[in-house]
Amino acid sequence: xxxxxxxxxxxxxxxxxxxxxxxxxxxxxxxxxxxxxxxxxxxxxxxxxxxxxxxxxxxxxxxxxxxxxxxxxxxxxxxxxxxxxxxxxxxxxxxxxxxxxxxxxxxxxxxxxxxxxxxxxxxxxxxxxxxxxxxxxxxxxxxxxxxxxxxxxxxxxxxxxxxxxxxxxxxxxxxxxxxxxxxxxxxxxxxxxxxxxxxxxxxxxxxxxxxxxxxxxxxxxxxxxxxxxxxxxxxxxxxxxxxxxxxxxxxxxxxxxxxxxxxxxxxxxxxxxxxxxxxxxxxxxxxxxxxxxxxxxxxxxxxxxx
Amino acid sequence: xxxxxxxxxxxxxxxxxxxxxxxxxxxxxxxxxxxxxxxxxxxxxxxxxxxxxxxxxxxxxxxxxxxxxxxxxxxxxxxxxxxxxxxxxxxxxxxxxxxxxxxxxxxxxxxxxxxxxxxxxxxxxxxxxxxxxxxxxxxxxxxxxxxxxxxxxxxxxxxxxxxxxxxxxxxxxxxxxxxxxxxxxxxxxxxxxxxxxxxxxxxxxxxxxxxxxxxxxxxxxxxxxxxxxxxxxxxxxxxxxxxxxxxxxxxxxxxxxxxxxxxxxxxxxxxxxxxxxxxxxxxxxxxxxxxxxxxxxxxxxxxxxx
Numbered sequence: 001x002x003x004x005x006x007x008x009x010x011x012x013x014x015x016x017x018x019x020x021x022x023x024x025x026x027x028x029x030x031x032x033x034x035x036x037x038x039x040x041x042x043x044x045x046x047x048x049x050x051x052x053x054x055x056x057x058x059x060x061x062x063x064x065x066x067x068x069x070x071x072x073x074x075x076x077x078x079x080x081x082x083x084x085x086x087x088x089x090x091x092x093x094x095x096x097x098x099x100x101x102x103x104x105x106x107x108x109x110x111x112x113x114x115x116x117x118x119x120x121x122x123x124x125x126x127x128x129x130x131x132x133x134x135x136x137x138x139x140x141x142x143x144x145x146x147x148x149x150x151x152x153x154x155x156x157x158x159x160x161x162x163x164x165x166x167x168x169x170x171x172x173x174x175x176x177x178x179x180x181x182x183x184x185x186x187x188x189x190x191x192x193x194x195x196x197x198x199x200x201x202x203x204x205x206x207x208x209x210x211x212x213x214x215x216x217x218x219x220x221x222x223x224x225x226x227x228x229x230x231x232x233x234x235x236x237x238x239x240x241x242x243x244x245x246x247x248x249x250x251x252x253x254x255x256x257x258x259x260x261x262x263x264x265x266x267x268x269x270x271x272x273x274x275x276x277x278x279x280x281x282x283x284x285x286x287x288x289x290x291x292x293x294x295x296x297x298x299x300x301x302x303x304x305x306x
Numbered sequence: 307x308x309x310x311x312x313x314x315x316x317x318x319x320x321x322x323x324x325x326x327x328x329x330x331x332x333x334x335x336x337x338x339x340x341x342x343x344x345x346x347x348x349x350x351x352x353x354x355x356x357x358x359x360x361x362x363x364x365x366x367x368x369x370x371x372x373x374x375x376x377x378x379x380x381x382x383x384x385x386x387x388x389x390x391x392x393x394x395x396x397x398x399x400x401x402x403x404x405x406x407x408x409x410x411x412x413x414x415x416x417x418x419x420x421x422x423x424x425x426x427x428x429x430x431x432x433x434x435x436x437x438x439x440x441x442x443x444x445x446x447x448x449x450x451x452x453x454x455x456x457x458x459x460x461x462x463x464x465x466x467x468x469x470x471x472x473x474x475x476x477x478x479x480x481x482x483x484x485x486x487x488x489x490x491x492x493x494x495x496x497x498x499x500x501x502x503x504x505x506x507x508x509x510x511x512x513x514x515x516x517x518x519x520x521x522x523x524x525x526x527x528x529x530x531x532x533x534x535x536x537x538x539x540x541x542x543x544x545x546x547x548x549x550x551x552x553x554x555x556x557x558x559x560x561x562x563x564x565x566x567x568x569x570x571x572x573x574x575x576x577x578x579x580x581x582x583x584x585x586x587x588x589x590x591x592x593x594x595x596x597x598x599x600x601x602x603x604x605x606x607x608x609x610x611x612x
Contacts, residue, residue, distance in 0.1 A: 021508040152512035152528060153505070160515050160524065191497040194533070199459070201507040202327040206458035208511045209466050212518040218466065222458060227500070 003036040004109050005306045008102030009299050010087045011094035012170065012264045013138040016223040016255040017203035021151045023094075025142035026170060027299035031086050031098050032306070033062070035106035038078035043067050050085035053099075065100035065127030066107050072123065073114060079107055089131075090178035092262035097139030100127025105144065105303045117144045117302065121157050132181040139258065146302030148211055164298040165214045169273035171246070173280050174262040175237055176290040184232055184259030196226050216252060216268050223253025223266070236261045238283045249279035270295070309342040310415050311612045314408030315605050316393045317400035318476065318570045319444040322529040322561040323509035327457045329400075331448035332476060333605035337392050337404050338612070339368070341412035344384035349373050356391035359405075371406035371433030372413050378429065379420060385413055395437075396484035398568035399600075403445030406433025411450065411609045423450045423608065427463050438487040445564065452608030454517055470604040471520045475579035477557070479586050480568040481543055482596040490538055490565030502532050522558060522574050529559025529572070542567045544589045555585035576601070 009030035013023040031050075038044065043063040045055045057063035062081050070077070081103055087095040104123045108115050115123075121140050129135035141149035141159045148162040206222035209215070233239040236256065246254040246265040250272040254265040263280070267273040277293045284291040315336035319329040337356075344350065349369040351361045363369035368387050376383070387409055393401040410429045414421050421429075427446050435441035447455035447465045454468040512528035515521070539545040542562065548569050552560040556578040557571040569586070573579040583599045590597040 018507070018511070020504045021511060150508065150511045150515065152508045152524075154508075158512070158524075158527060160512055162515060188500065190500055192500050192503055194494065194496055194498050197498055197503040197506070197533075198326045200503070201324070201510045202456065202458045202460075204507045204511050205324070205327060205456045205514045206464070206466055208514045209456065209468060209518075212515075218458075218464075221464060227503075 001110055003034065004106045005032065005034045006102055006106050007304045007306055008033055008098040008105070009143055009303065010098060011139045011142040012257045013094060014228065014256065014258055016225045016229070016253060017200055017207055018150070019225065019228045020136060020138055020154070022148065022204065022207070023138045023142040024148045024164070025146050025299040025302055026093065026294070026296040028296040029087060029093065029294045031102060032084035033102040033106055034082040035103065035110060036080045037110060038080050041076045041078045043070065043078070044080050046080045046082040048083045048085060051089060053083065053085060061096045061127040061131050062099040062103035064130050065124045066103040068126035069104045069107055069120070069123035073111065075111060077111065079110070088174070090180060091174050092179065092256070092258040092260045093172060093174070094139035094143060094258060096128055096131030097124070097143050100124040101140050101143040102303060103127065109305070118159055120144055121159060134185070142302065144302050147298060147300045150208065162208060162211050164300050165211060165216065165219070167268045168298050169267050169270050170296050170298070171251070171265045171267065171273045171276045172257060172262050172294040172296070173242065173277070174292045175284055177237070177261050179235055179259060179261050181259045184235060187231055188228065189231070192227050200225065200227055220252035223255065225255055229256055232256055232260055236263065237287065237289060239263065241283050242280045245279045245283065246276045249276045251276045307416055309340065310412045311338065311340045312408055312412050313610045313612055314339055314404040314411070315449055315609065316404060317445045317448040318563045319400060320534065320562065320564055322531045322535070322559060323506055323513055324456070325531065325534045326442060326444055326460070328454065328510065328513070329444045329448040330454045330470070331452050331605040331608055332399065332600070332602040334602040335393060335399065335600045337408060338390035339408040339412055340388040341409065341416060342386045343416060344386050347382045347384045349376065349384070350386050352386040352388040354389045354391060357395060359389065359391060367402045367433040367437050368405040368409035370436050371430045372409040374432035375410045375413055375426070375429035379417065381417060383417065385416070394480070396486060397480050398485065398562070398564040398566045399478060399480070400445035400449060400564060402434055402437030403430070403449050406430040407446050407449040408609060409433065415611070424465055426450055427465060440491070448608065450608050453604060453606045456514065468514060468517045470606050471517060471522065473574045474604050475573050475576050476602050476604070477552070477571045477573065477579045477582045478563060478568050478600040478602070479548065479583070480598045481590055483543070483567050485541055485565060485567050487565045490541060493537055494534065495537070498533050506531065506533055526558035529561065531561055535562055538562055538566055542569065543593065543595060545569060547589050548586045551585045551589065552582045555582045557582045
C-alpha cells in the first residue's frame with residue numbers, strides 16, 4: 001500500500017468535570033487526509049485546502065507528528081501529506097489533534113501497522129505540543145481510540161477507553177471567534193480550593209460510572225465544572241445564556257469544548273440534540289455573530305480509513 | 307418484630323485518589339448491635355461493651371442518628387440500643403459510621419422498612435456529624451450499601467454503588483494511637499495546585515473504570531494521592547516505610563484509611579494480603595508500638611442481620 005485516505009475526526013476535550021483528562025470523539029466533523037509514500041525520505045506537506053496551514057514541515061502539526069513517529073521507527077521512507085482541512089483551527093474541537101493523530105495513523109498504516117492506536121498517541125503529542133504550547137493527550141486519545149477516553153496520566157500516557165452510551169448525541173455550536181489554547185490556559189489559576197476539587201472528582205467519578213451503567217440521569221447530574229468553566233466562560237460570548245438554554249431545551253448537560261470558543265451539549269437522542277441546537281443558535285442570531293452548529297453521535301471508532 | 311441483632315461493619319474512606327468521596331466496606335471487623343422496641347417513646351442506650359461510650363442519648367452517635375430517623379418518620383415508638391463495640395473510636399476505620407448506620411438500619415427494619423438503604427444515609431449523617439464535627443457520607447455509604455461507594459455530592463447525598471472485583475483483599479494495620487478526624491482535617495490546606503488536582507481526578511476516574519473492568523493493573527496504578535496523604539502521613543508513625551513495604555510485598559496499593567491512623571492496603575488474593583500484613587507489622591514490632599492487623603475481603607452487602 002503506497003497511499004491512504006482517511007477521515008480524522010474532531011473531538012471534545014475538557015468535558016465539564018474532566019478538565020485535561022476526559023474527551024470524546026465526533027462523527028460528522030473532521031478532516032480528510034491523504035498520505036502517500038514518496039521516493040525521497042522525510043515528510044512534506046502537499047496540497048492544503050479549506051484553511052491556511054504552514055507548508056514548512058517544521059511548522060505544520062501533521063508533519064511534526066509524522067516525523068516524530070518516523071524518528072522512533074528509524075524509517076527511511078518519505079511521505080507526502082495532503083490535507084483537506086475542514087476543522088477550523090482555534091475552534092475548540094481539536095483541530096490540531098485531528099491533524100497530528102491523522103498523520104501518525106496514516107503513516108502507521110502505510111508502514112504495516114507497527115504501533116497500536118494507543119501507542120500512536122505519544123508521536124501525535126509532538127504535533128499537539130507545537131500547536132498548543134503544552135503537550136496534552138485529551139483530544140488525541142479520543143481521535144485515535146474513538147468513544148470517550150480518559151487520560152489517567154499525561155506523563156506516562158496511561159489512556160483508558162471508556163464505553164459510550166449509544167443514545168448520546170452532541171450539539172456543538174462554534175461562534176466564529178478564534179481562541180488560542182495558550183491564552184485560555186493563561187487565565188487559569190494555579191491554585192484551586194480543595195473543596196471544589198473534591199466536588200469535581202466526585203462528579204468525574206460519577207460521570208465515568210454513568211458511562212458504564214448507561215445512567216443518563218447520573219451523567220446529567222455529574223456534568224458540572226465549578227473550577228475551569230466559571231473562569232473561561234468570560235471568553236465565550238453569551239456562554240451562560242447558551243448553557244442554560246441548552247439545558248432548558250432538554251440537554252443532559254453543556255459546557256465549554258476544549259478551551260473554547262465552541263460550546264458542546266450532550267442530549268439523549270437526535271430529536272433533543274436538534275432542539276438544543278435550535279434553542280442556542282438564537283443567541284448568536286440576535287447579536288449577529290457568525291457561527292456553525294454541528295450534530296454528532298459519539299464516534300466509537302475514531303479515525304476511519306476511506 | 308420487636309428486636310433485631312445486626313453486624314455493622316468497619317469501612318475504609320478516603321481511598322487514596324478518592325478523598326472525601328470513595329469508600330469500601332470490610333467484612334471481618336465490625337460491631338454487634340441489638341435494638342429493641344421499648345414501651346416509652348425515645349431512644350435509650352442500653353448495655354455497652356468493648357469500649358467506653360456515652361450513655362446520654364444526646365451524646366451517643368447511635369442514638370443521635372436514630373432520633374434523626376424517628377423525627378422524620380414521626381414515629382412514637384421507643385427503642386433501646388445495646389452495643390458490643392468492637393471497632394475502636396479514632397482508629398480510622400469508621401467507628402462512628404458503624405454505630406450511626408447500624409442504629410438507623412436496625413430501627414428501619416423494626417419499623418417495617420420505610421426507607422431504602424440509600425435513603426438511610428441522611429439520618430446516619432446526624433450521628434457522623436456529632437462524632438467528626440462535619441457530616442460526611444464517605445464511611446456511611448459503604449456501611450449501608452456495601453462494596454465500594456462513591457459520594458458524588460455530599461450536599462444532595464447522591465451516592466453510587468460501584469462494583470467490587472472479587473479477588474480484592476484488604477490488609478488493615480491499626481497502630482494504637484488515637485487520631486480525631488477533626489484534628490486530621492485541621493492540618494489540610496484549603497487551596498491545592500490545579501495540576502495535582504488534575505492528576506488526582508485522572509486517578510479517581512481510572513480507579514472507577516478499573517472497578518468496572520476488573521483491571522487490577524489499572525487499579526494499582528491509580529492508587530495515588532499526592533494531595534492529602536503527603537500532609538497526613540506525618541500523623542502516622544512509619545507511614546512511608548509501611549506503604550513501601552506493603553507494595554514491595556505485592557500489594558496493589560496502600561494508603562491512609564479515613565483520616566488515620568490505620569493504614570489500608572489492597573491486594574489480589576488472600577495469600578498476598580497476608581504477606582503484606584507480615585511485612586508491615588515488623589515496623590511496629592521494631593519500635594514497640596502496639597497494633598492490630600485485620601484481613602478482609604470487600605463486604606459487598608454492608609450491614610447484616612444476624
